[in-house]
Amino acid sequence: MSRALLVIDMLNDFVDEKGSLRVPDTAAILPRVAQEVVDARARGESVVYVCDAHRPDDPEFSRMGWPPHAVRGTWGARVVDALAPGPSDPVVEKTTYSGFHGSDLDRVLREREVRMVRLVGCVTNICVLYTAADAAMRGYGVEVVRDAVAGLDPEDHAFALRQMERVLGARLVDREAP
Ligand code: ZN
Numbered sequence: 001m002s003r004a005l006l007v008i009d010m011l012n013d014f015v016d017e018k019g020s021l022r023v024p025d026t027a028a029i030l031p032r033v034a035q036e037v038v039d040a041r042a043r044g045e046s047v048v049y050v051c052d053a054h055r056p057d058d059p060e061f062s063r064m065g066w067p068p069h070a071v072r073g074t075w076g077a078r079v080v081d082a083l084a085p086g087p088s089d090p091v092v093e094k095t096t097y098s099g100f101h102g103s104d105l106d107r108v109l110r111e112r113e114v115r116m117v118r119l120v121g122c123v124t125n126i127c128v129l130y131t132a133a134d135a136a137m138r139g140y141g142v143e144v145v146r147d148a149v150a151g152l153d154p155e156d157h158a159f160a161l162r163q164m165e166r167v168l169g170a171r172l173v174d175r176e177a178p
Contacts, residue, residue: 002045002046002112002113002114002115002116003045003114003115003116003117003118003141003143004040004045004046004047004048004109004112004114004116004117004118005036005037005040005045005046005047005048005117005118005120006048006050006099006117006118006119006120006121006131007033007036007037007047007048007049007050007079007083007120007121008050008099008119008120008121008122008127008128008131009050009051009052009070009121009122009123009127010026010030010033010049010079010080010083010120010121010122011051011052011070011076011077011078011079011080012075012076012077012078012079012080013052013069013070013076013077014026014069014070014122014123015027015030015080015122016080019069019076020067020068020069020076021066021067021069021070023122023123023150023151023152025122025150025151025152025157026122026150028150029120029121029122029147029148029149029150030080030082030083032120032145032147032148032175033083033120033121033148034082034083035175036118036120036145036148036175037083040118041086046089046090046109046112046114047085047086047089048089048090048091048092048105048108048109049079049083049085049089049090049091049092050092050094050099050103050105050121050127050131051070051077051079051091051092051093051094052069052070052077052093052094052095052127053070053071053072053077053093053094053095054068054069054070054071054072054077054095055071055072055095056068056071058071058095060095060096072093079091090108092104092105092108094127096130097126097127097129097130097131098127098130098131098133098134099127099130099131099134100131100134100135100138101130101134106138109140114140115139115140115141116140116141116142116143117135117140117141117142117143118143118144118145118173119131119132119135119142119143119144119145119149120145120148120149121148121149121150122149122150122151123150123151123152124149124150124151124156124157124160124161125151125152125153125156125157125159125160126152128144128149128160128164129160129163129164132144132164132168132170133168136168136169136170141171142164142168142169142170142171143170143171143172143173144161144164144165144170144171144172144173145173145174145175146161146172146173146174147174147175148175149161
C-alpha cells in the first residue's frame with residue numbers, strides 16, 4: 001500500500017521565533033520531522049506539504065479569533081528552510097483546519113495511488129486532527145507520528161492523540177530510528 005508523508009503547517013509563522021502564531025513545541029519536533037522527510041524519500045514515498053495559505057481578510061482571523069498568520073505569498077506562509085520542499089514535492093494550500101477542505105490534496109494523493117497517510121507537523125488538535133479525520137472518513141489509512149506532532153496545549157495535544165487513535169482508528173507510531 002502506497003504511503004505518503006504529510007508535513008502539516010511547518011511554516012515560518014508557526015515555527016520561527018519571529019512567526020505570528022508560534023507553536024513553541026515545533027522547536028522540539030523539527031529535527032524529527034526533518035528525519036521523517038529524509039526517511040520517506042529514502043523509501044520512495046511521496047512527501048506532501050500541507051500548508052495554510054490565507055487571504056489577508058480570511059474569516060479564520062476574525063470569526064475563529066486567530067491572529068493573522070500564513071498569508072499567501074508572505075514569508076510567514078513559507079515552509080521553514082530546514083524542511084524546504086524538493087522540486088517534485090507537492091505543496092497543497094489550504095485555508096482552514098482540514099488539509100482536504102477546498103484543496104486538491106485528495107487528487108494529489110489519488111494520482112500517486114496513496115492509500116495511507118503519515119502525519120507530522122502542527123497543531124496536533126487542530127490541523128493535524130481535522131486532516132486525520134477527513135483522511136479517515138475518505139478511507140485512507142492514517143498514521144500519526146506521536147513525537148513529531150506539536151500542540152499548543154498539553155491537554156489538547158493528548159486529547160487529540162487519543163481521539164485519532166480511538167475514534168478515527170489512526171495508528172500512533174514513534175519516530176522510526178534512522
Ligand atoms: Zn490558519
